[in-house]
Amino acid sequence: MSTDILLDVQNVTRRFGGLVANSDVSVEVRRGEILGLIGPNGAGKSTLFNLIAGAFPPNEGSIRFEGQDIARLSGPARCRLGIARTFQVPRSFDSMSVLDNVMVGAFAKEPGSAAARRVAYETLAFCGLQQRAPAPAGELTPPEKRRLEVARALATKPKLLLLDEVMTGLTPSEARLGVELVRKVRDQGVTVVMVEHVMEIVMPLVDRAVVLNLGKVLAEGKPRDVVRDDAVITAYLGERHRAA
Missing domain, CATH: 3.40.50.300 (P-loop containing nucleotide triphosphate hydrolases)
Structure with a gap:
């Protein structure tokens, strides 16, 4: 190949x-x-x-x-x-913060919470969601939820x-x-x-x-x-x- x-x-x-x-x-x-x-x-x-x-x-x-x-x-x-993916119907943890949602992805490669939090913040900034980091994911608009899906996938460093x-x-x-x-x-x-x-x-x-x-x-x-x-x-x- x-x-x-x-x-x-x-x-x-x-x-x-x-x-x-x-x-x-x-x-x-x-x-x-x-x-x-x-x-x-x-x-x-x-x-x-x-x-x-x-x-x-x-x-x-x-x-x-x-x-x-x-x-x-x-x-x-x-x-x-x-290999990372998003879903056609966004699958967020609505009761968790936007930051914690992205940390879930970061834990795929980062075993420590401090490093995972840093990666999550960086990824949210990259995706234009840094201002929404402390908000519950359930409060996001549909377009923001799609960006959150992308951010969580990117946090796995695919x-x-x-x-x-x-x-x-x-x-x-x-x-x-x-x-x-x-x-x-x-x-x-x-x-x-x-x-x-x-x-x-x-x-x-x-x-x-x-x-x-x-x-x-x-x-x-x-x-x-x-x-x-x-x-x-x-x-x-x-x-x-x-x-x-």
């Missing part, structure tokens, strides 16, 4: 009973890139995302991170190796950050701030894989896009090429996109 390939998913299949959610999927993620996973509802994006994160193992195929086979490792074990629809439900101005944050994360040397439905946001942001449909890879490449692909237009974007 090339040294510039951080994550290598090869011929992965995942079944749930009689449903084949992913079928013979192969995806390479290069160091330092922002990769977008897109496709219609039911395409298998969330399943592939969860396979990478360690929510469950594949039935077939391999998942290698920095050359190491991680297909059977748990989510926490993958986190210790350098090499690969998996973002699950972090732009969903944001206003245009909030989405612009979200795009800036993702770019800042990449500028810090963190590779990003993001599942996103808001095409107007994700396509100008990502370096490459992988389109899934019916559990299989339909297309991949640079965003400008993917959106012109006839198969992608037919399966996902629609004929109105072709006309535009």
